[in-house]
Amino acid sequence: MLTFIGLGLYDERSITVEGRDSLRDADRAYVEFYTSKLLGATVDDLERHHDVDIEVLERADVEQHPERVLDAAETESVAFCTAGDTMIATTHTDLRLRATERGIDTRVVHGVTAETAAASLTGLQNYRFGKATTLPFEYAHAGSDVPDSVLDTITANRDRGLHTLVFLDIKVGDDTAGADVRDGDEYMTASHAASRLAAHHPDLVAVVVARAGSPDPLVHADTLSNLAERDFGDPLHLLVVPGDCHLLEADALEILADAPRDKLDVV
Structure with a gap:
């Protein structure tokens, strides 16, 4: 068995x-x-x-x-x-x-997953999430830019009004810029991920979810350019890029994650 x-x-x-x-x-x-x-x-x-x-x-x-x-x-x-x-x-x-x-x-x-935790902590409705994507470290895909597949997934989901869950890369290896390295394992930080995505969508609102499942989870929403300037503490981190937000979802992001409501797409 x-x-x-x-x-x-x-x-x-x-x-x-x-x-x-x-x-x-x-x-x-x-x-x-x-x-x-x-x-x-x-x-x-x-x-x-x-x-x-x-x-x-x-x-x-x-x-x-x-x-x-x-x-x-x-x-x-x-x-x-x-x-x-x-x-x-x-x-x-x-x-x-x-x-x-x-x-x-x-x-x-089964065990609790980051997908369900992201919806629970942000207040975004789980059935309004589209395809998820993973942002790899620059060295992991032989390029310094964000892979087209990541940008295309975010764009396609937003065109349909859907939220995007962006997993952040984990690797075993040497110290890497934008990584929190512990015992040889590298964890991409949300600020590093936001800085890379901000090069393409600086004013797009995203939500950082840090340490889901821990006693001190953090949820914070802002534009990608502003998130790139912050330190969100210990890993694990992930990002959620909201699509169209129901009024209740917008309320949740504003109250639970300090989101700038005027920058959300509320329907």
Whole structure:
């Protein structure tokens, strides 16, 4: 049996009760933190809290050489864990399909995701979000500008009156401009992302969501050019670019995120 478990957004307590029980009952547990991380907990914290041994997998272990996980799941109960909801990343769907092809039973235990947290914290209605996009570090796409795919997604969503969730890149490597680097992991900051997007849309309003799921989440809305000048503290950060706002959504952004109401598109 291979059980995919979402750990939630922040620390060792963010997991659901069902996920906690499944993790503690597993014969073997793996976790990957290359798609996202729990900034409020280390692997040691997870192991102590749940009384399990957890092996950390690198990207290649999951995407190119998953035999270790699959072989174990043929004879044991195996937990495969990630931050957020474990099936949001397509690589994990691939792992599930590989397991199914080998006759291994699979199960998914969902966790809280950044998508739902962004809607909850900003007050924007979840069903009014369009396609999401990810802003990569400059070096990650061989160019200093914002990829056309990111700009096209924002424009297409706004043309339809929809909000855009912009994930900010996470990489393992050397210090990078615009990154918050911790233990070799780089987290793009919201101010750096805003400065890059402001080169194309300086007066467009966006919303910063920082540390969703933590005891001190931050939500702040302003024009991209103004957001580029601010420090939003510890990661993880993401951006939301609102489309057309219902009156209640505009009220929420103004009250909860200090949004400049006169710059919102209110319908």
